[in-house]
Amino acid sequence: MKISNPLSILLIEDDTIERMKFNRTVSSHPLGKQVKVQEAVNGEEALKMLKEENFIPNIIILDLNMPRINGLEFLKILKNDDILRFIPSIVLTTSSNHRDMLESYKIGIAGYVIKPLKYEDYEDRVSKLISYWSVNELVENQFITSPTI
C-alpha cells in the first residue's frame, strides 16, 4: 500500500499509557512508517502547538476527559478558529456517555471511537482509523493558511 503524503496526527491524551498504546498501534500498522504522531498532554498544550507554533496536523485525535481544558472545550475553541476548524477531529475516549457523544457531534467532530477494554480490540479500532484517514483527501497546511482560497 502506498500513500502520497505522510499522515500527520496530533494526539491529545493526558494518560501516558494511552499514548504508548496509540504509538504502539501506529508502529505495528502497515502504514506506520508514513504516520507521524505529535503528542500533547492536554488541550492547552495542543492549542499552543496549533496556534503559536503553527503546527497544522492532518487530523486531531483527542480524549474527552482531560485536565485544564477538557475535550469538549477544546473542540469548541477549535471550531471557532478560522483555520483550525478545517482539521478533522476524532474523539477517542472511554466515555460511552450519550450526552458527550451528541455534544461532540454537534460541535462538529469527524468521528467518535470508544476505547474498548482489550488492547487487541483497541489495536483493531485504531488501525482502522489510521487506514481510513490514510485514504482520505486531507486539507494541506499551506492550503488552509493561504489567503487566496
Next chain:
Amino acid sequence: MKKPEIPQNEGARIAELESYSILDSLSEDDYDAITALASEICETPISLISLVDQNRQWFKSHHGLASSETPKDYSFCAHAINEPDDVFIIEDSRLDARFSDNPLVTEEPYVIFYAGVPLVTNNGFPLGTLCVIDNKPNLLSNGQIKSLRILANQVIKLMELRKNEKLLESTLNDVRQQNEELNDYAHIISHDLKSPIRNIEALVSWLQEDYKELLDDKGKDTVGLIKANLEKMDSLIEGILKYATIDKKHSLKQKVNLSILLPEILQIMNIPEHCTINVQDKLPEIAGDKFKLHQVFQNLIDNAIKYNDKPKCMINIGFKPLDNGFEFYVEDNGPGIESQFHEKIFQMFQRLDHTVESTGIGLSLVKKIISHSGGKIRVESTVGKGSTFYFTIP
C-alpha cells in the same frame, strides 16, 4: 385618623406572608368564588381577600372593587389583624374617630361598613382578612358572621394548599437536579475506573506478546487470569453504570415490534451451537423504550445460556396478553433456582455462583427497568429442570 398599629413580630409575620409567594400573583377563580360568596351571604357590594404587606394591603381577590391594593395606613384590615381571634366590625366608619377622615371613607369607594375576619395561618400569623364592605351603615347577623368565618377558613386552606404545591414543586426540582448530578457522577466514576483497567489490560497484553518466550505455561495462565479478572471488573463497572443511569424520565416511549426486535437481539448475541432458542410467532407490538426492552430480553436470554448445564440448551420465549398489557416469559432448561433465592436473585450484587462472568447486576437491572415501566417480574423454577422468568409490561 389613626394609623393601624404595627403588629408584634411584624418581621416574622411578613416572612410568613412571603413564604406563600402569593403577593402580586394572578387572580384565581377559587379565591374569587369565595369573595363572591361572602358578598352574597353578607349582602354587601364589596368583598376582599386582603393581605397586609409592609406598606400596602394587596388583594388576592377583589369583588366589587376595581383597585388591587391600597396604602397600609388607610387599611381597615391592618387594624383587624391586630385582634387575630376576633371579627373586626365597624358599623359606621363616619362615626369612628379612627376612620372618619380616612380617604377610603370620605372618597371612593366610601367604606362605611366594614367586617373582616383575620386570615390566621397554622403558625398563628395573621396575614390579612377576608372582609365585606358596604357604602352605607350595616350589620351582620350571627349566621352571616359565622359564614364569613367559615369562608375565611377556606381561604387559609387554599393558601396552605398553594404553599404545599410550591414546596412540592421545588422539592421535585431538587430531586431532578440531584438525579442529573448523580447521573453525571456515575459516568465520571465509571470513566475514572475504566481508564486504569484499560491501561492494565494493555500492559498485560504487551507482557504476553513481548515476553511470550520467557513466560512458561504457569506464567501464561497467570496472565490469562489477570485478563479474565479485568474483564469482570469492566463488566461490573459497565453494569453499575447502566443500573445507575436507568431512569424513568428519559425513557423514550415508542412503538416497538417485538417480532422484529427479538431476532435483532438474537443476531447480535453469541448463541452457542448447543443452544436452541424458540421464539413464539407473532410477538406483539408494544409501547416502550426499545433500548431498555433490548436490555431486558438480552439479559434474560444471556442468563439462560450462561448458566445452562444441559448438553442441549433449550430456551423458549413467548407471551400471553393480559387485560392491560402483556406477560412475557423466557424459559430455560438450566439448573433451576431454589425457591429461597427467588427474591434474592433480583437484588444488586447477589449471585448464586462465582463464575467469572457473573456480576450480580443483570437481573437487578432487568427488575429496575421493568418496575420503572410499571411491570412486575418473577421466576418459577424446578431445581434440575429449569427456570422461567415472567415479566409484565403494561
